[in-house]
Amino acid sequence: MTAQVAYADVEPGTELPSRSFPVDRARLVRYAGASGDFNPIHWNERFAKDVGLPDVIAHGMFTMAEAARVVTDWTGDPGALVEYGVRFTKPVVVPDDEEGAVIEVAAKVAKKLDDEERTVQIDLTVTSAGTKVLGMSRAVVRLA
Amino acid sequence: MALDQSFVGRTYPPSRPYEVGREKIREFAEAIGDDNPAYTDVEAAKALGHPDVIAPPTFVFSITFREVEQVVRDPKLGLDWSRVVHGDQRFVYRRPVRAGDVLSVTSTIESIKSLAGNDVLDVRGEVRDPSGETVVTVRSKLVARAAEGE
Structure with a gap:
């Protein structure tokens, strides 16, 4: 494991580069195929509305995967990730138009956990259309 | 309807082993739009100290969710599967999942x-x-x- 960020170089409050991840219907179909999660709420508008959703919604696990990229891009080595957890608070609604939706991810170092293990806790803020879509979104990474 | 508390602590038999392939990892990484070379380029993964390409962190869920589904669909448990939504998800990694892994899942109802x-x-x-x-x-x-x- 070879994280490209040194433990000594970060402090609580250190911000990771923020990113925006666009998501459209084609992306959801592709994710359904790759992940094996074919729940129709992620690709069938008629079905989604029948079960009370405003429209097709992204897979929660897709949003979780995108949010992780802010952390793994920062560490360089995705293998530096020790723990990762989220709460699915609100769905990412993906309309059938040219734009689709956008997942916005910001993250910062919340605390340094262990000087020996060189682990830090990262807190993530994940929103779409101005609404928080993931809560309690935290990662623990081992730095160099 | 209250669920049967006797299911707490119940552990299900290990799943059929899942063999992690390089091309499946590539497909997953492309599906989430992640071009980190550790997922697709063996040499890049080795340069980071991994024996083969590794999988994105949430990839393992596509192995485990079928098992979880089987557990919660157990008719004796009495859960209405059509009303189930994913509340929280958490992973603790001893090491990253990588190509060549043969993985088996053992599921337990914790609470x-x-x-x-x-x-x-x-x-x-x-x-x-x-x-x-x-x-x-x-x-x-x-x-x-x-x-x-209700």
């Missing part, structure tokens, strides 16, 4: 609670290699929303 009429189930999946070493621990919280009129 069953009733909160504001919703049934809340915590399921833990231990993802193990053939030697029995845990590679990833996967914890999923599933919420079955209360039926109307």
